[in-house]
Amino acid sequence: MLELKQVKKTYQSNLGKVEALRDISLKIQDGEFIAVMGKSGCGKSTLLNVIGCMDTYDGGEYRIEGKSAEALNRKSRALLRREKFGFIFQAFYLLPECSVFRNVALPLKYRKVSRKQHRDIVMPLLEGLGIAELEKRMPHELSGGEQQRVAIARSLVNDPKILLADEPTGNLDNENSEAVIELLARVRETLHKTLILVTHDVKIASYADRIVEMRDGQIL
Numbered sequence: 760m761l762e763l764k765q766v767k768k769t770y771q772s773n774l775g776k777v778e779a780l781r782d783i784s785l786k787i788q789d790g791e792f793i794a795v796m797g798k799s800g801c802g803k804s805t806l807l808n809v810i811g812c813m814d815t816y817d818g819g820e821y822r823i824e825g826k827s828a829e830a831l832n833r834k835s836r837a838l839l840r841r842e843k844f845g846f847i848f849q850a851f852y853l854l855p856e857c858s859v860f861r862n863v864a865l866p867l868k869y870r871k872v873s874r875k876q877h878r879d880i881v882m883p884l885l886e887g888l889g890i891a892e893l894e895k896r897m898p899h900e901l902s903g904g905e906q907q908r909v910a911i912a913r914s915l916v917n918d919p920k921i922l923l924a925d926e927p928t929g930n931l932d933n934e935n936s937e938a939v940i941e942l943l944a945r946v947r948e949t950l951h952k953t954l955i956l957v958t959h960d961v962k963i964a965s966y967a968d969r970i971v972e973m974r975d976g977q978i979l
């Protein structure tokens with residue numbers, strides 16, 4: 760379970776202080792699918808970054824399976840991030856010079872999983888997501904929807920419990936958006952993941968169990 764209690768995050772910029780998160784309290788149960796919605800600048804990405812230990816917070820409390828995220832140093836935070844979370848972004852962030860297979864296998868390299876094992880881990884994932892035939896293609900040879908499917912495979916390769924998706928359909932047309940959200944919903948269901956997804960799109964959010972609506976750094 761993930762639990763945030765009155766979490767605060769303030770950015771300092773040239774223009775002064777920005778209170779991106781103001782007393783956010785939220786409990787997310789294992790296996791839940793949550794959509795985070797709200798106007799541009801209301802703090803959705805900041806919330807996702809704090810939840811995924813990509814960013815620190817400066818007030819309140821955040822517990823991951825009962826453990827406080829505050830006490831963690833940089834290295835422990837990075838380890839926790841790698842072990843527990845899979846990330847999916849609007850811009851896919853595939854490495855342009857690497858094949859589909861190598862993009863998906865990349866997180867295994869960082870975990871020092873032997874090369875021999877890469878195929879046994881990556882291919883079933885690609886098959887499950889219906890993209891095994893794309894394994895040798897380069898990212899520029901893929902459609903947006905295919906690129907996002909590859910990014911989803913990469914997010915799953917370390918078998919994280921929690922998937923964090925920031926506008927995963929933001930760069931896709933309607934047809935591909937629907938295919939990607941249906942895939943994410945199926946992955947979450949069959950692999951028993953917790954899914955937290957930021958979206959502007961009401962139709963995409965309607966797939967979630969619960970919608971969290973934000974405004975000016977707060978949950979409505």
Ligand SMILES: Nc1ncnc2c1ncn2[C@@H]1O[C@H](COP(=O)(O)OP(=O)(O)OP(=O)(O)O)[C@@H](O)[C@H]1O
Nearest residue numbers: 770771772777779798799800801802803804805806
């Ligand atoms: N690194 C930063 N430095 C200063 N201010 C920041 C920084 N990152 C975000 N902000 C500010 O914090 C607030 C929340 O930003 P955030 O990106 O979380 O919003 P968002 O709801 O995800 O927006 P969008 O839908 O446009 O992606 C905004 O006012 C933004 O300008």
